[in-house]
Amino acid sequence: MGRWEPDARGRLCEAALELYSEHGFDATTVAEIAERAGVTERTFFRYFADKREVLFSGAGVLEETMLAALGAAPVSDPPLDQLAAALRAAGEVFPAREVSRRRAGVIASTTDLQERELIKLARLAGAFAGALRKRGVKEPAASLAAEAGIAVFKVAFERWVGSRSRRGFADFVDEALAELRTVTSAATARTLTR
């Protein structure tokens, strides 16, 4: 192995995902990941704290990208429209759909990873609510919109990775948002009917 390791990070991510899919997350060691990527274990730890981190290293960029898109949406837009802009922007930083699909498969197969994913989404909901409040949206509208946005995100993501069509993630966001509106508008507001 030479001094140069072009895109060691990318190769490590790919190798990890392959091994997690082949042998399971728990059964895979850092040594195996490094070996398949053609780097040393020391190089692995230069990029990632542990083997779980490989799957979540994109969370920071994802959150930044989404918050930037939210910040660029007109403040006069309804809160959920501002969030929709943020959710659509996520598609720009997701890895290729096939990679996202495999990642989702690995996470779904391990309780510990599912929990980590839940925590990531809860943090995202908190960041969304905070951003909306800063933009003048009152509570509880900000929190409800943020949580509803995360619901849209989850459904859109699941449908996107499960789909074979060429449509981009943004289309799935729009679709899930339209569905959410249908679901909530069908509900009878009790306070109005009694």
Add this chain to the structure above:
Amino acid sequence: MGRWEPDARGRLCEAALELYSEHGFDATTVAEIAERAGVTERTFFRYFADKREVLFSGAGVLEETMLAALGAAPVSDPPLDQLAAALRAAGEVFPAREVSRRRAGVIASTTDLQERELIKLARLAGAFAGALRKRGVKEPAASLAAEAGIAVFKVAFERWVGSRSRRGFADFVDEALAELRTVTSAATARTLTR
């Protein structure tokens, strides 16, 4: 200590919550909880697997109660109305508001407990979506309604424990649901406007 320990379980819950609030969750030991409740450690472990469990032992009953209420709602009702019936029923099994407030405070102060709470809510969302599907609601409407229902639940709970008014939990559910409808109906469906 006699052979009889009337409501040892209730006393243990109360003692645990007091100690967690006074000294923090991490600093409290099972021995201290048992001592304050006037029972042995062995008795503690007859009721709870560990000190975390004291805070989550009601989750099973809560889920059952909510699913029973959902099952009793007319199938012809919109999905979110069926869920609202489930959410309102939660108020019947919650401990007194002051106890719920202290419990919420303890959970908010410890990352580990927050994670556990998130997992509980994610399970609940899954159970809601499953129940709706069995009642004929298609995907993704079932999942979106379930996640929206959890969002309403979280906001209603937070407002209820934070409130000084005498209104019951069900009123806070209705209020949060009405807010959610306002938030989502204000959103512009992109698919319709372009």
